[in-house]
Amino acid sequence: MLRKAIALDAASFTLHNSSGLCEDKSCQSKAGIGNQTIRQYEARNEMIRKLVYGMKLVLGRNAPGNRLKIYEDDVFIVSYPKSGNTWTRFLIANLIYREKHPDFSNINELIPDPEVLAKRILDRLPRPRYIKSHQYFDPRYPRVVYIVRDPRDVVLSEYYFDIKRRAIADDYPLHQFVSRFVRGEVNHSYGTWGENAATWFYARRSDPRFLLVRYEALQSRAMDELGRIASFLGLSADREQLSFTVEQSSADRMRELEKKQAHLWSSTRETRKDKPFVRSAKAGGWKTELPEAGVAAIESAWGGLMREMGYELALLSSVHADSEL
Amino acid sequence: MFYSVKKLLTNALGMDIAGSALAVRPDDTFVVSYPRSGNTWTRFLIANLLHPQEPATFLNIGRFVPDAEVQSSHYMRRIPSPRVIKSHTYFDPRYARVIYVVRDPRDVAPSEYDLLRKYRRIEDSYPLARFIDDFVSGAGSLASAGWGTWGENVASWAFARGARQGFLLLRYEDLKACPKQELARVAEFLKIDASPERLQGVLDRSSADSMREMEKKQDWGSTKNKNKRSDIPFVRTASVGGWTRRLGAESIVKIESAWGHIMAQLGYKTVTSALGNDHRTLLDVLGLPGC
Numbered sequence: 117m118l119r120k121a122i123a124l125d126a127a128s129f130t131l132h133n134s135s136g137l138c139e140d141k142s143c144q145s146k147a148g149i150g151n152q153t154i155r156q157y158e159a160r161n162e163m164i165r166k167l168v169y170g171m172k173l174v175l176g177r178n179a180p181g182n183r184l185k186i187y188e189d190d191v192f193i194v195s196y197p198k199s200g201n202t203w204t205r206f207l208i209a210n211l212i213y214r215e216k217h218p219d220f221s222n223i224n225e226l227i228p229d230p231e232v233l234a235k236r237i238l239d240r241l242p243r244p245r246y247i248k249s250h251q252y253f254d255p256r257y258p259r260v261v262y263i264v265r266d267p268r269d270v271v272l273s274e275y276y277f278d279i280k281r282r283a284i285a286d287d288y289p290l291h292q293f294v295s296r297f298v299r300g301e302v303n304h305s306y307g308t309w310g311e312n313a314a315t316w317f318y319a320r321r322s323d324p325r326f327l328l329v330r331y332e333a334l335q336s337r338a339m340d341e342l343g344r345i346a347s348f349l350g351l352s353a354d355r356e357q358l359s360f361t362v363e364q365s366s367a368d369r370m371r372e373l374e375k376k377q378a379h380l381w382s383s384t385r386e387t388r389k390d391k392p393f394v395r396s397a398k399a400g401g402w403k404t405e406l407p408e409a410g411v412a413a414i415e416s417a418w419g420g421l422m423r424e425m426g427y428e429l430a431l432l433s434s435v436h437a438d439s440e441l
Numbered sequence: 442m443f444y445s446v447k448k449l450l451t452n453a454l455g456m457d458i459a460g461s462a463l464a465v466r467p468d469d470t471f472v473v474s475y476p477r478s479g480n481t482w483t484r485f486l487i488a489n490l491l492h493p494q495e496p497a498t499f500l501n502i503g504r505f506v507p508d509a510e511v512q513s514s515h516y517m518r519r520i521p522s523p524r525v526i527k528s529h530t531y532f533d534p535r536y537a538r539v540i541y542v543v544r545d546p547r548d549v550a551p552s553e554y555d556l557l558r559k560y561r562r563i564e565d566s567y568p569l570a571r572f573i574d575d576f577v578s579g580a581g582s583l584a585s586a587g588w589g590t591w592g593e594n595v596a597s598w599a600f601a602r603g604a605r606q607g608f609l610l611l612r613y614e615d616l617k618a619c620p621k622q623e624l625a626r627v628a629e630f631l632k633i634d635a636s637p638e639r640l641q642g643v644l645d646r647s648s649a650d651s652m653r654e655m656e657k658k659q660d661w662g663s664t665k666n667k668n669k670r671s672d673i674p675f676v677r678t679a680s681v682g683g684w685t686r687r688l689g690a691e692s693i694v695k696i697e698s699a700w701g702h703i704m705a706q707l708g709y710k711t712v713t714s715a716l717g718n719d720h721r722t723l724l725d726v727l728g729l730p731g732c
Contacts (some may be wrong), residue, residue, distance in 0.1 A: 180643065182461070191451075252532060252534060252597075253531060253532050253589075253593065253597045254531075254600075255531055255579065255587075255588070255589030255593050255594075305534075306534075307532075307534035307601070308534070309536050310600040310601065311532065314600045314601040315531075315532045315596075315597040315600070317593075317600075318596035318597070318599075318601075318703070319531075319532075319589070319592065319593040319596040319597045319598035320593070322699075322702065379656065390516045394643070421600075
């Protein structure tokens with residue numbers, strides 16, 4: 117009974133999701149569904165979703181998301197989506213749970229995602245817990261490793277990921293996607309890239325319980341940055357451990373694992389097999405791939421913040437970018 | 442298990458407190474601030490702006506500018522658009538239109554201390570200096586507060602939204618020093634075309650004196666706080682700079698070393714350091730009119 121309900125929930129979630137992403141009219145008429153029908157579907161799905169959530173809630177099988185009970189020794193691995201969060205999860209998992217051979221089949225249990233894992237499992241994890249999150253600032257998070265990545269690369273990564281998860285078609289115009297990204301429509305529940313980064317950065321930057329990690333630094337000096345993360349977490353790690361961890365979490369190894377285990381991981385399970393989750397894993401791809409208008413849109417939206425976080429602007433003068441702060 | 446069943450039932454009946462689960466509408470305007478920063482005063486100003494025919498009181502303010510953290514989802518749903526809603530929350534990306542009120546944290550702290558004593562959350566014997574530790578760390582007597590610390594609340598809003606459209610930053614101190622000018626900014630933000638006479642009327646009806654008089658007669662929030670003390674008023678001194686007399690040097694240093702960088706950006710001159718001297722501050726960037 118419950119299993120059936122959960123399956124229904126998954127189905128309704130997919131439907132809800134796809135209708136939400138189907139924004140332009142051509143897309144809707146292509147699907148041959150009128151607005152009326154969509155609304156009826158949504159109303160019914162909303163009701164089913166609520167019922168299923170209620171049952172799960174009573175049985176502790178719900179993914180708590182924002183309602184997660186937080187302990188004071190919890191550590192949160194936070195970033196905007198597509199900013200190296202999964203990579204950092206692998207690094208930290210390989211550092212702490214080496215004997216468990218972290219891979220895509222167990223990463224959700226080792227460094228759990230409260231939006232995916234059930235409450236009753238989250239409540240029983242060994243402490244301190246290391247928890248993944250994409251949330252904008254939340255004052256309840258006691259210790260935070262925040263990973264920030266150049267938004268000009270983030271938008272490209274998100275674009276390819278949305279093709280992989282069938283949210284947009286292969287030929288969806290990139291410039292249109294950039295506009296939606298800047299307006300915060302792509303990951304609306306996590307705020308815009310700027311809101312996510314600025315809220316954490318300015319609210320916690322001088323707090324000893326906050327560590328800012330730049331994706332680009334993690335790329336170019338993995339050992340040093342991992343060492344910094346380890347000491348922030350109070351873990352003693354020698355060079356051998358650090359280099360083993362970096363090797364175990366390399367893009368090549370993660371690509372190999374993805375090939376074998378994509379069906380075992382919630383983020384890749386129902387996505388296209390012809391597109392990888394672990395993509396280029398490089399910094400600066402935007403310089404060749406992102407059209408100038410896209411660069412301009414991002415820099416005029418967040419230029420001041422980008423400069424503050426160490427990203428050099430390509431198009432805007434500093435005076436211009438400051439107007440946004 | 443009992444808790445979750447109870448939650449399920451209140452949810453189904455719409456009796457749950459709206460809070461962070463509030464269904465936000467794109468045309469909602471939120472009056473946001475850390476507590477004790479002039480939020481209630483701003484609510485009165487706005488209510489008197491919007492409803493010239495019915496002066497705002499402590500009895501109708503919850504209807505004119507409702508508090509989503511007090512009202513049920515059902516109540517919030519029934520209010521016609523556009524709504525103006527009060528909030529103390531830290532950053533929420535769903536809030537499209539925000540009037541954010543900020544006040545010097547050195548004045549906020551003693552005010553919050555007095556309010557917590559009024560509501561018997563702390564005793565008179567709880568030292569102010571110890572409260573300042575709680576105020577800065579967000580722990581101790583403020584551990585259960587859901588709005589973050591002063592610095593977290595202010596920084597998460599001011600820097601994420603800054604000079605963007607749909608965000609109006611008000612400084613409590615400017616509201617005190619040049620109320621008419623600041624009220625005109627609020628009216629413009631709310632797209633209300635108000636004459637200088639109307640603005641003056643709004644200010645008179647929302648003055649600290651008139652709010653103090655109303656507080657004496659109107660038992661505000663009595664359902665929630667039956668146990669509150671009447672010897673400490675809610676509408677307190679309504680003044681700027683009281684901290685110089687009330688806070689000890691150690692407390693001042695604690696607040697400034699925690700948030701000096703944010704305070705400097707907002708034009709609050711720190712006395713322990715000379716932060717932000719030669720740099721453009723957030724205030725410069727926003728181009729607030731000043732007095």
